Amino acid sequence: MLPDLAELLADAHVVALPMRVRFRGITTREALVLRGPAGWTEFSPFVEYDDAESAAWLRAAIDFGWTSHEPAADSVPVNATVPAVAPNAVAALLARYPGCTTAKVKVAEPGTTIDDDVARVAEVRRVMGDDAAVRIDANGLWTVDQATEALRRLAPFGLQYAEQPCRTVPELAALRERIAGLGVPIAADESVRKASDPLAVARAGAADVLVVKAQPLGGITAARAIVAGTGLPCVVSSALDTSVGLGMGAFLAAAAMSPGYAAGLGTAAMFTSDVSADPLLPVDGRVPVRRASVSRELLEQNAAAPERTAWWRARLERVHALLAAG
Ligand SMILES: [Mg+2]
Numbered sequence: 436m437l438p439d440l441a442e443l444l445a446d447a448h449v450v451a452l453p454m455r456v457r458f459r460g461i462t463t464r465e466a467l468v469l470r471g472p473a474g475w476t477e478f479s480p481f482v483e484y485d486d487a488e489s490a491a492w493l494r495a496a497i498d499f500g501w502t503s504h505e506p507a508a509d510s511v512p513v514n515a516t517v518p519a520v521a522p523n524a525v526a527a528l529l530a531r532y533p534g535c536t537t538a539k540v541k542v543a544e545p546g547t548t549i550d551d552d553v554a555r556v557a558e559v560r561r562v563m564g565d566d567a568a569v570r571i572d573a574n575g576l577w578t579v580d581q582a583t584e585a586l587r588r589l590a591p592f593g594l595q596y597a598e599q600p601c602r603t604v605p606e607l608a609a610l611r612e613r614i615a616g617l618g619v620p621i622a623a624d625e626s627v628r629k630a631s632d633p634l635a636v637a638r639a640g641a642a643d644v645l646v647v648k649a650q651p652l653g654g655i656t657a658a659r660a661i662v663a664g665t666g667l668p669c670v671v672s673s674a675l676d677t678s679v680g681l682g683m684g685a686f687l688a689a690a691a692m693s694p695g696y697a698a699g700l701g702t703a704a705m706f707t708s709d710v711s712a713d714p715l716l717p718v719d720g721r722v723p724v725r726r727a728s729v730s731r732e733l734l735e736q737n738a739a740a741p742e743r744t745a746w747w748r749a750r751l752e753r754v755h756a757l758l759a760a761g
Pocket of ligand 1: 625
């Protein structure tokens with residue numbers, strides 16, 4: 436079912452949310468939120484993604500806004516996120532995630548060294564204690580050799596997994612073989628961007644864990660079917676969504692995530708303002724599985740500049756035409 440373009444645009448708003456710390460190379464997150472009969476929903480492919488890649492994100496927006504979903508749990512556990520900051524900034528960042536017993540630490544940031552990564556992970560382990568789960572995320576920026584060295588040095592701190600240490604699926608598979616015995620599972624994130632990717636990653640023996648996001652996999656309904664087919668544990672994460680998109684992720688996490696893992700859905704804490712006066716922030720280490728209420732006042736306050744709004748509406752129109760063409 437594909438709603439008309441006019442229906443999608445009837446109550447659509449483009450926002451630019453300010454962020455506390457640079458993340459994924461940006462300090463402002465743009466998103467288009469729109470309202471369907473089932474509730475508010477979000478279309479927010481990263482700006483560098485082309486229309487073909489963005490099609491799944493629009494399918495996801497429509498799935499959430501035009502279909503009612505039942506929450507499979509009241510709340511889901513979430514991880515704290517530590518960007519590539521100096522060790523002395525770690526404790527204050529972790530304090531934004533009260534009750535979280537899992538941290539995801541960014542590593543391999545351009546301009547930093549493995550020494551920096553080791554110091555940051557050591558500080559996270561020190562602040563959170565021995566019982567916490569600590570995972571790292573390299574966003575595919577290491578070569579196999581660099582990843583091998585980094586993981587050998589980071590393994591003593593106890594890693595739940597290493598997320599996307601290298602860019603390609605063959606590199607992940609090679610690394611996984613090389614570090615067998617180190618006790619560091621490999622998770623695939625950027626390698627899971629299209630619906631066909633999870634099965635390809637599983638078949639290549641490239642990962643022990645899949646990081647999945649509702650929007651790039653075409654929404655809650657599609658993502659549930661895709662991850663069930665892989666046989667690998669899955670961790671649901673956000674794509675730096677507003678609280679509306681985080682709600683979509685929370686419904687997926689409650690329905691599809693493997694027990695024992697925390698979801699990457701605590702990222703509302705990275706914004707200084709959101710589209711909801713009651714954002715999906717972590718409380719006691721968990722986020723509720725619900726649709727975020729949306730504040731018209733905050734939509735206005737965080738409205739993107741007119742030329743950016745025009746850009747997003749034109750993008751929605753093009754991607755809608757792609758879906759309509761089948
Ligand atoms: Mg990641």
